[in-house]
Amino acid sequence: MKPFENVKSIVTPLDMVNVDTDQIIPKQFLKLVQKSGFGKFLFFNWRYDENKNIKSDFILNDSKCAGSKILVAGDNFGCGSSREHAVWALDDYGFSVIISSSFADIFFSNCFKNGILPISLDPKIVEKLLQETNSVEVDLENQIIKTSSEDIPFQINSHKKKILLEGLDDIAQTFQFEDKIRAFEEKSIIPSVL
Amino acid sequence: MGKTLFEKIWESHIVVEKQNEPDLIYIDRHLVHEVTSPQAFDGLRMNDRKVRRPDLTIATMDHNVPTTDRSLPMLDQTSSIQIKTLENNCKDFGIKLFDINSPNQGIVHVIGPQLGITLPGSTIVCGDSHTSTHGAFGALALGIGTSEVEHVLASQTLWLEKPKTFEVRVEGKRKNTHAVTAKDIILSIIKNIGTAGGTGTVIEYRGEGISDLSMDQRMTICNMSIEGGARAGLIAPDEKTFDYLRNREYTPKNYESLVNSWRDDLKTDSDATFDKQFILDINDIAPQVSWGTNPGMTCDVDEPIPSPDEFSNGDPNQKKGAEKALEYMDLKPGTMIEDIKIDRVFIGSCTNARLEDLIEASKIIQGQKVDSNVSAMVVPGSQMVKKQAEEMGLDKIFIDANFEWREAGCSMCLGMNPDILSPGERCASTSNRNFEGRQGNGGRTHLVSPVMAAAAAINGHFVDVRKLDLN
Numbered sequence: 323m324k325p326f327e328n329v330k331s332i333v334t335p336l337d338m339v340n341v342d343t344d345q346i347i348p349k350q351f352l353k354l355v356q357k358s359g360f361g362k363f364l365f366f367n368w369r370y371d372e373n374k375n376i377k378s379d380f381i382l383n384d385s386k387c388a389g390s391k392i393l394v395a396g397d398n399f400g401c402g403s404s405r406e407h408a409v410w411a412l413d414d415y416g417f418s419v420i421i422s423s424s425f426a427d428i429f430f431s432n433c434f435k436n437g438i439l440p441i442s443l444d445p446k447i448v449e450k451l452l453q454e455t456n457s458v459e460v461d462l463e464n465q466i467i468k469t470s471s472e473d474i475p476f477q478i479n480s481h482k483k484k485i486l487l488e489g490l491d492d493i494a495q496t497f498q499f500e501d502k503i504r505a506f507e508e509k510s511i512i513p514s515v516l
Numbered sequence: 517m518g519k520t521l522f523e524k525i526w527e528s529h530i531v532v533e534k535q536n537e538p539d540l541i542y543i544d545r546h547l548v549h550e551v552t553s554p555q556a557f558d559g560l561r562m563n564d565r566k567v568r569r570p571d572l573t574i575a576t577m578d579h580n581v582p583t584t585d586r587s588l589p590m591l592d593q594t595s596s597i598q599i600k601t602l603e604n605n606c607k608d609f610g611i612k613l614f615d616i617n618s619p620n621q622g623i624v625h626v627i628g629p630q631l632g633i634t635l636p637g638s639t640i641v642c643g644d645s646h647t648s649t650h651g652a653f654g655a656l657a658l659g660i661g662t663s664e665v666e667h668v669l670a671s672q673t674l675w676l677e678k679p680k681t682f683e684v685r686v687e688g689k690r691k692n693t694h695a696v697t698a699k700d701i702i703l704s705i706i707k708n709i710g711t712a713g714g715t716g717t718v719i720e721y722r723g724e725g726i727s728d729l730s731m732d733q734r735m736t737i738c739n740m741s742i743e744g745g746a747r748a749g750l751i752a753p754d755e756k757t758f759d760y761l762r763n764r765e766y767t768p769k770n771y772e773s774l775v776n777s778w779r780d781d782l783k784t785d786s787d788a789t790f791d792k793q794f795i796l797d798i799n800d801i802a803p804q805v806s807w808g809t810n811p812g813m814t815c816d817v818d819e820p821i822p823s824p825d826e827f828s829n830g831d832p833n834q835k836k837g838a839e840k841a842l843e844y845m846d847l848k849p850g851t852m853i854e855d856i857k858i859d860r861v862f863i864g865s866c867t868n869a870r871l872e873d874l875i876e877a878s879k880i881i882q883g884q885k886v887d888s889n890v891s892a893m894v895v896p897g898s899q900m901v902k903k904q905a906e907e908m909g910l911d912k913i914f915i916d917a918n919f920e921w922r923e924a925g926c927s928m929c930l931g932m933n934p935d936i937l938s939p940g941e942r943c944a945s946t947s948n949r950n951f952e953g954r955q956g957n958g959g960r961t962h963l964v965s966p967v968m969a970a971a972a973a974i975n976g977h978f979v980d981v982r983k984l985d986l987n
Contacts, residue, residue: 337836338836338837338840339833339834339836339837340711340712340810340837342810342949342951344930344949344951344952344953344954345951345952345953348953348957349930349931349932349954350932352551352579352932353551353580353592353594353595353597353598353932354594355554355555355558355597355598355601356554356555356558357555357558357662367952367953367957372939372957372958396833397712397833398711398712398715398745401711401712401745401810402645402742402949402951403644403645403930403949404552404643404644404645404659404660404661405551405552405661406552406555406643406661406662406663407662409661424712424715426712426715426745427679427715427716427745427747428645428659428660428661431660431661431664432661432663435661435663435664436663479536479677480536481536481537481538492663492667492675493563493565493666493667493670493671496540496667496670496671496673496675497670497671499531499532499540499673502531502532502540503531503540503542503671503672503673506531506542507542507672510542510544511774511777512544512545512635512637512638513768513769513770514569514571514572515545515571515572515573515574515612515633515766516571516612516766
């Protein structure tokens with residue numbers, strides 16, 4: 323996994339609550355067998371109408387958000403389906419930071435497997451960031467979001483921070499505990515399926 | 517101090533424990549399907565890794581399989597590739613697969629219990645959020661992403677942060693157990709706690725209202741835990757649980773000795789405490805119908821659709837969400853639920869396509885015809901459910917009423933196969949999600965129980981099934 327690097331960009335304000343993963347990446351795009359190329363399908367049904375024309379009133383289609391790497395959204399972002407394709411689509415589109423007042427559990431976990439930083443903030447601060455029109459810098463090492471007017475600190479579990487900063491391979495880490503896994507298997511009472 | 521059932525299962529599966537870091541948890545059962553696994557197998561290949569425990573891993577194809585005649589070639593090339601990819605991956609990595617022609621094929625959360633693969637006290641994962649279904653057997657069952665699928669394939673473990681505990685106590689007795697179902701209980705719970713009410717927690721469903729339920733009904737409850745935001749849902753196993761799993765095709769040989777230990781161990785201690793609690797009294801609950809675009813946007817069948825102000829309780833963001841939902845659903849506040857006309861009926865999904873669901877729905881249909889403006893289908897949850905239903909003659913009841921009777925799969929719950937709504941179509945659906953476009957771009961979904969869906973099919977609009985003679 324690529325290590326997380328600090329980000330400076332304008333924010334894309336998606337002022338909606340309960341944005342589910344069916345909206346982030348609609349089901350017709352889950353049939354691909356690779357991880358790449360999902361960005362063009364991100365928020366597909368909100369970006370395009372039935373005839374594939376661009377919907378000009380959707381925020382991702384607003385030219386002032388072009389090149390944005392930071393998505394700000396309302397409460398309970400990423401709820402619903404476990405599809406990691408949602409994170410692959412956000413990543414491939416160019417987002418590397420998602421800010422919300424809360425995230426659904428599986429989506430939150432999927433972010434860290436793909437080098438995306440989800441930041442959970444007080445709803446009042448999220449409201450302010452939704453209005454921010456200047457560039458914002460996200461500094462993971464120091465856990466600070468720098469806006470034109472203030473520095474906003476954020477919390478992150480130290481283990482998760484390390485995974486992002488070092489771009490660690492989870493599985494290689496786990497293999498270091500091979501002896502413990504084997505010891506567990508020897509005493510487990512749950513039998514094989516077959 | 518005592519421990520909750522969740523804490524007992526968690527602690528008995530810790531492989532590595534570290535201060536202020538996630539625990540490494542052992543996974544007893546890994547269920548795999550065609551949509552969320554290809555990239556995980558690719559990851560194994562790229563790093564020259566193998567599947568650590570093929571004997572704890574079971575695969576089937578359910579999400580995008582056609583539900584029409586399976587002797588015909590698949591028309592959708594991309595789905596066909598995904599199915600072929602799963603076949604190849606299972607062959608290459610030595611995993612048991614119930615393929616499209618297997619009598620054991622079906623929705624992964626329907627076949628796991630039916631085959632005796634799901635076991636009390638075990639940890640179960642699958643790259644699907646409705647894995648919570650298996651919690652009905654007292655298993656800790658978690659939906660995971662594809663990276664985690666790869667991690668489990670490689671190591672049979674997962675790094676997990678310990679969730680908090682949430683007691684949902686269901687008290688009382690339903691007055692009409694045919695009209696008010698497990699689906700209405702879980703929709704009532706979600707309506708009350710909200711779609712993020714369970715975030716970061718494992719729910720344990722307890723109380724008389726839960727122990728009274730059959731296993732098929734308990735699965736409906738646990739299935740929708742994720743719709744309340746929870747990491748998993750759990751119900752302590754009892755004799756109904758043990759009876760259900762006895763003598764299934766993959767029930768372990770030492771089952772009775774396992775049952776003896778489960779009987780003593782797998783319950784929450786009387787002095788255990790939960791981090792959070794919600795109590796639902798079901799003495800007077802009504803059949804539920806969702807009106808919006810998330811499962812929390814639900815009301816009683818005899819209520820009018822709430823205004824965004826009433827729904828949001830002063831929260832401006834929720835109000836905005838409700839306004840957007842009503843616009844998408846083309847509904848007006850104040851409209852009575854029973855006045856809403858429907859175009860389609862879908863009886864299916866891992867929530868409500870088990871034998872008991874089909875039996876209950878068939879009682880409504882018997883001797884009647886689907887309304888001429890409605891097209892209706894039944895998609896059994898597994899080929900085994902389909903066969904059992906056919907042995908009981910249920911297929912004839914549905915077909916005589918002009919329902920389509922299909923092969924097993926996820927079908928129109930998420931519309932990855934050709935079973936989808938057209939833009940603007942309104943559907944009474946026994947599935948779990950009423951998100952925008954979930955059942956087809958522009959489609960409008962109302963979540964209901966199988967009996968409510970069946971009654972809507974016959975009448976062309978929603979009907980309060982408490983008014984019908986169901987005994």
